[in-house]
Amino acid sequence: MTSAQDKSQDADQDRIQRRVNKILETRLESDKDTLDALNGLSSFFGENTLKNRRNLRSQIEHRSVGINENFLKAFREVKLSLDAVCDDLDTMATSVQTMKTDLETSKALTKDLIEQTNTMQQERERLEVHQQIAQAFLARFQLSVPEHQLLYGTAKDAPIVPEFFKVLDRVQSIHAECRLLMQCGYQTAALDIMEEMTLHQEGALERLYRWTQNHCRNLENNEIGPLVVEAMSRLQDRPVLFKYVIDEYAIARRAVLVRLFIEALTEGGPGGNPRPIELHAHDPKRYIGDMFAWLHQSIPNEKENLAMLFKKCDKHDISEQMQKALCYIVDGVCHPLKVRVETILSSEKDTIILFTISNLLRFYQQIMKQVVLGGSLEQCLIDLQKSSEQIYLNALASQVRSVLQRPAGSTLALEPPQRDLVPPASVARLLNMLKEILSVATMVDGRQADITKIVSCVIDPLLQSVQESAAHLPTIDMGVYLLNCLYHMQSTLAVYEYMDERVERLQAQSDAQLDTLTSEQASSLVANLNLGPIYTILQSNQTKIETNLLKIFMSKMDAFLELPDVLLLPQIQLIMSSSHRATVQRRAFNVIVAIYKQIYDRVHDPANGFQPDQMLQKTPEQVSHILLSP
Known part of the structure; x- marks a missing residue:
């Protein structure tokens, strides 16, 4: 028993000891509640006297009672307020119940109206969708008021602006899209829209035509915009x-x-x-x-x-x-x-x-x-x-005629040839004039036809006049005169293009005159060398030639071989072209060489009984070399 009491006392002492330790270990500056309590105590606890310490408990209790009374008073007011709120809530609950009853009654009475309202609301939503679709359709397939004004103009003479063509493109686009609309089953609407767009298009093009026509009518400086x-x-x-x-x-x-x-x-x-x-x-x-x-x-x-x-x-x-x-x-x-x-x-x-x-x-x-x-x-x-x-x-023809006319007459003829048989001044004038014209003609397009016509216009009447003026001359004079005139013409034309045919024709006429002059010169040489009787014998194929004729021929032939030019006709020296003179001389000398060869062969034929050593000592080759060598 005593042992149990001791243990109990020990336990109490331990507990007290722990509390005392805890109090001693407690740091008041960190204990907020204790500090608050001490602060509150300091407000009514004055001096630390015995009386005050004895009355401290009663004072604390009185203060606690006062606080509780204040709390009770405040709580009573709260309770009264809550009671008032409860009364109001009861009143509101009664009103709500009344309203609920009235609402249920109204709901029963307006059920059909609500159903109708819901139906109309759905219909409204559906119509709004349709309205949006219709507005989108109209925006897609109809022109707006501004577009209509741009297309037709706000005034009678309103100018065309760039936006006009955009609207016209839109009209054409709507017209083309109507084909797709028809394929979707809206044939009636598509046809109506197409007809309307066609009218818009025609009206717009009519206005565009009038504007363009008026603009083109007033173009002064070609300002094509x-x-x-x-x-x-x-x-x-x-x-x-x-x-x-x-x-x-x-x-x-x-x-x-x-x-x-x-x-x-x-x-x-x-x-x-x-x-x-x-x-x-x-x-x-x-x-x-x-x-x-x-x-x-x-x-x-x-x-x-x-x-x-x-x-x-x-x-x-x-x-x-x-x-x-x-x-x-x-x-x-x-x-x-x-x-x-x-x-x-x-x-x-x-x-x-x-x-x-x-x-x-x-x-x-x-x-x-x-x-x-x-x-x-x-x-x-x-x-x-x-x-x-x-x-x-x-x-040109008139000018040629005026040059070719005689001063006292009106027939087409040149002045008579001079004694030197050179072309008259009229020929030179016409050929100089022809040169001037041809110098211009060679620098233009189509010059071949021009040159041909010009040359024909000058040369043809000139040739005719030259031939007419030479008609009264002796044969050899006429030949030299014509040859000189032809040479002058030919040398003038030879330097120009497209004149080959004309030059060839003049050359053919020159060759004819050369043949004539060659014949006359050869005949003169035959006569001067006394070859006429001998040539007649040779032509008649007679074998016997008189010795006297041969001696006379040989005498004159030797003299001729010494100075061949002595027997040339004086007119031959009047030939302007040295090549023509040489040609006539060469051809005439060829005739003499040919006759001399025939005589030489006849003399050296033993059957004829001539003594070749006493006559014709020069061979035909030697004669040809003397006469024809340059």
Whole structure:
């Protein structure tokens, strides 16, 4: 028993000891609750006296009672507030129950209305979907008000703007998409829309046509803008409207081109530079050249402007229309051009100037043909070129006739040949004139035909006159005279191209005169060498030749071999060409050599009984060497 008490006391002491240790180990500065309690105690505990320590417990209890009374008072107010809230909640619950009852009653009464409202709400949603679809359909297949205004214009003369073509493209796109709409089963709507778009398209193209036509009508400086180019590409699908616009443009540009041409002729360029073309009317070549140079510069510009106008059009379909339009534009200058050129041609008398003008016309005819094919201008240039060619040939023929006419007569003949048998001055004048013309002709296109005509116009009457003037001369004089004239002509023409045939014909006539002169010279040599009787014997095949005839021949032959030129006809020395003189001499000497060979063979024939050592000591080869060696 005592042991148990001891253990209990030990345990209490241990517990007390632990508490005391715990209190001693406790650090008051870190114990917040203890600090708060001490702070509260300091508020009402004054001096540390015995009385105060004895009354401390009662004071703490009184303070606790006061605190509890305050808490009770505050809680009573809370309870009263909660009671009021509970009363309000009860009232609200009653009201809610009343409202619930009323709602259930109303719900029962408005069930049909709610169902109808739900149905209408669903219908509204469905209609909204349909409205969106319809709006999307209209936006896809109908024009908006701004687009409609762009297409038809807000005013009568409203200009075309770039957005117009976008709207027109949209109209065409809607028209094309209607085909897909028809394939989807909406044939009626598609057909109605297609019809409407067709009307829009026709109205828009009609407005575009009027605007383009008016724009082309007022073109002064060829200011072809991108809108006009685009308009022409759209109007190409309407051939009639397209043609009307082209005609209007061609009419306007024709008038402008004619006016500019007249201004260039009479007024010149801006400020007088360049000067008016007609100031050079006194110089036919420059005058006509300046007119054609102006046309050569202006007409390609018109072609380029037409190409710009049709830039976006299908070139394969409009090439003919483009060419016709260009022809019509440039045909306006035909009349003023033709009048001035014909005036120059009719007043000019100089053959070379007329020939130069004809070549100038031919040159520009070829140049213009590369730009403008067909039309009045091409025919006008052809007619002017033919007329100028005929005029210069007539002028040349007239000039040839005036040179070849005798001063006192009117027949075509040269002055009589002089004693030296050289060509007269008239021949030299005509050939010099021919040289001047041919020097110009060799520098132009188509010169072969020109050279042939010019040479025929001069040489043919000249040959006729030369032959007529030589007709009264003795044979040998006539031969020398004609040969000299032919040589002069032949040497003049030989240096020019395309003259081979004419030179050959002159050479043939020269050869004929050479044959005549050779015959006359050979006959003279035969007579002077007393070969006539001997040649007659040889020709008659007689074997006997008289010795006296042979001696006379040998005497004259020896003298002839010493000085062969002594027996040449004096007219032969008058031949102008040394080669012709040599030819006549050589051919005549060949005749003498041939006769001498026959005589030599007859004499050296033993059957004839001649003594060869006493006569004809020179062999035919020696005679030929003496006479024919250079």
